[in-house]
Amino acid sequence: MSEQQYEKYYVPAQSPWPIVGAVALFLIAVGAGNFVIESTKGKEGYGGWVLLAGLAVLIFMLVGWFKDQIHESMNGIHSKQLGRSYRQGMSWFIFSEVMFFAAFFGALFYARMIATQWLGGSSNNAMTHEVLWPGFEAIWPLITTPDGTTTEAMGWYGLPMINTIILLVSSVTCHFAHVGLEEGNRKKLTALLGITILLGISFLVLQVEEYVHAYREMGLTLQSGVYGNTFFMLTGFHGMHVTLGTILLIIMFCRVLKGHFNANNQFAFMAASWYWHFVDVVWVMLFFFVYIL
Template identity: 80%
Template structure:
């Protein structure tokens, strides 16, 4: 038998980080749900505090778990077999994220393709439409709710277009950073990776500005009917993923400055690159189906 067939497979010790991450996600889910209710219904509560605590614990978990992974990697504990396991794990994680967004895009398509036409009287639903929503106009986006609340649709021009260009450029800079790492060109790697992080921060800043504009000037809020719900659900979850991706890129940048990674051994960077490109593709779909069409 060859030596490779007896290759050691490192099994890490028990870790508290999965439990800590589960607690953080639970607090984020509960806090976000309560915070939305408090904002839309103008109520007082602890939703914002719970959400903030959850995010803080999540950040602690990310940096703590990443530190353990980095220490194990730099200690030479990982093998080629474990590297394949990491690649399979990251691939399945991205696939789960694809399914996550597919569910929300499915809700958007169902509302646009089925619900709106039915309420307009399509498919022999004229009587149902009159009962549920008299004088309903079957157009998308719906800028008026059954309760009479009116809003405006967010157009593709302006901030959404700028953010699309920014993310597309960031995907290019991320690719060139990866190329620089493969070429063992640390200067090129640092320059383009830093540019990618900067573009991610600019994207998030502009998205916050877009949300402020939507709430204060357009009347586009979370309780503005199915259009407002799907708009903030899709763009908000995407913004959360951009935030996570930016944090991952920052960690990779710090590791690069510390002299980590080689041209042959850099899967942590490669996995982050995969995630960033995935986030960019999701935004392009968002721009087309939420803003443009």
């Protein structure tokens, strides 16, 4: 009987980056919270500076951690078992993001299908709206707030439709960039990955333009009642995820230019690709439930 062969499992050395990342997230949370409060009250404070400090620490952490991971990967330190661990970790991370957006879609569903109907007098609450909100009409989107402020609902045509097409096309180019990597076609990989990045940046630029149009011309703001709240929370957080996905793709693009990745060593690229497809799927759902319905 031959001796059973065991695969080595690489155990990384102690790293300072997790605690640095925790400090960064703490500063971002405190800074962002205080910045929103200060902006609402119209006064100056330290929230913005703390937020910027947290972002600076976060960038420092990401650069250092990515540098260490790339060094380990390119020097053949990683094992197949560690690769499986990475895949499981990325899968659970994306699952947590699914739950994150599910909570916001749930809030949208509750506001639209339950709270709005309840205020309109359903479920044997015929006089509820007369007490809490006289003259209330159970329609969605709610473009009138209790104090009488009115706004406009964002339509699905125009910029939202263009952005939808952009993200769908970017998902296709990202997929075939991955195909190019597996085929060993570096030109195909580089060209299609570059196009994907440009499409992601275009999406973000158009979303900023959409927000400017909403604030200046439509009167649609975070203060526009539950409709404005859910609209900006869902589209805003999605925009943050597109920003993160674009940054990841840019990092992958730089690594591709340096000759990294091949058919047998490509997890980082695969993880970025998974994440990009995820934000595309979320946008399709968001476009349907927020803009169209």
